[in-house]
Amino acid sequence: MSELYLARVQPEAKPIVEAASQIYVTHVRPWLVGLVLHGSALKGGFIPQCSDIDLQLYLDEAAFTPEGQLPLDICLSIQQELAQIDPSPFQYIQCYALPPHLPANQVGPIPGGYAVLLGRLPVPEATEEQVRSAARRALDDLIPLPDYVPRDLLQHGGGKLERSVRLLCTDVWPTLYQVLTLQQQAGLQVWCLPKEQAIAQLSPTMALGQTIRAFYGRVYAYYTGERSVETALQVISCGVAFLRAAKDWWQHNATPSLP
Numbered sequence: 280m281s282e283l284y285l286a287r288v289q290p291e292a293k294p295i296v297e298a299a300s301q302i303y304v305t306h307v308r309p310w311l312v313g314l315v316l317h318g319s320a321l322k323g324g325f326i327p328q329c330s331d332i333d334l335q336l337y338l339d340e341a342a343f344t345p346e347g348q349l350p351l352d353i354c355l356s357i358q359q360e361l362a363q364i365d366p367s368p369f370q371y372i373q374c375y376a377l378p379p380h381l382p383a384n385q386v387g388p389i390p391g392g393y394a395v396l397l398g399r400l401p402v403p404e405a406t407e408e409q410v411r412s413a414a415r416r417a418l419d420d421l422i423p424l425p426d427y428v429p430r431d432l433l434q435h436g437g438g439k440l441e442r443s444v445r446l447l448c449t450d451v452w453p454t455l456y457q458v459l460t461l462q463q464q465a466g467l468q469v470w471c472l473p474k475e476q477a478i479a480q481l482s483p484t485m486a487l488g489q490t491i492r493a494f495y496g497r498v499y500a501y502y503t504g505e506r507s508v509e510t511a512l513q514v515i516s517c518g519v520a521f522l523r524a525a526k527d528w529w530q531h532n533a534t535p536s537l538p
Contacts, residue, residue, distance in 0.1 A: 324473025410466030
């Protein structure tokens with residue numbers, strides 16, 4: 280295998296990224312276009328046992344079935360080997376196999392916010408206007424109380440509560456960056472910031488700043504300390520409070536989208 284470019288990978292993530300990358304490349308080598316890393320494993324600010332390692336595997340069209348998936352036998356082999364990797368201090372390894380082109384309305388990687396570990400990036404990078412347009416659409420569509428929260432809170436067992444906490448994280452963090460993108464009109468710079476630096480852009484005296492700081496503190500405590508029902512519910516309450524503050528801010532500051 281060609282040498283992986285790991286210079287920008289966070290030290291804690293480097294052995295995990297290297298091991299996983301070797302597995303992916305071994306099984307998809309004939310179709311490999313590029314292997315890309317983004318997220319906190321690259322830019323820092325990961326929360327132990329919460330953040331994941333985000334990889335994108337760009338492959339030639341010939342790698343995919345007519346349904347757009349990798350063949351099952353390849354996926355089974357990859358999973359068998361990935362199971363030997365301990366992802367700690369990250370929660371898990373996430374990887375998406377993608378064709379060498381962008382679907383309609385999807386934005387490419389943020390310049391400076393990703394690293395090509397092997398091969399090349401076959402899709403265009405995001406532009407400032409694309410990032411701002413995506414942020415406007417996301418905040419237009421934002422649901423301050425996501426459907427899964429009340430649904431999961433009426434159930435018990437099988438990791439339902441833990442799942443609700445995890446899903447809320449995947450809603451809150453992008454919303455933070457979308458708000459900052461439109462507040463500062465500098466989305467390309469904003470999306471390259473680690474979480475702590477992004478949070479610092481919001482005033483602690485305003486609702487957005489107060490609620491995101493409370494959420495970050497509760498999430499950090501939940502994933503690095505005791506994972507009780509009480510601490511999970513605190514995460515959920517703070518997360519919903521931030522989403523409500525973000526929606527309220529947007530409703531007071533939205534400008535008509537360009538056609």
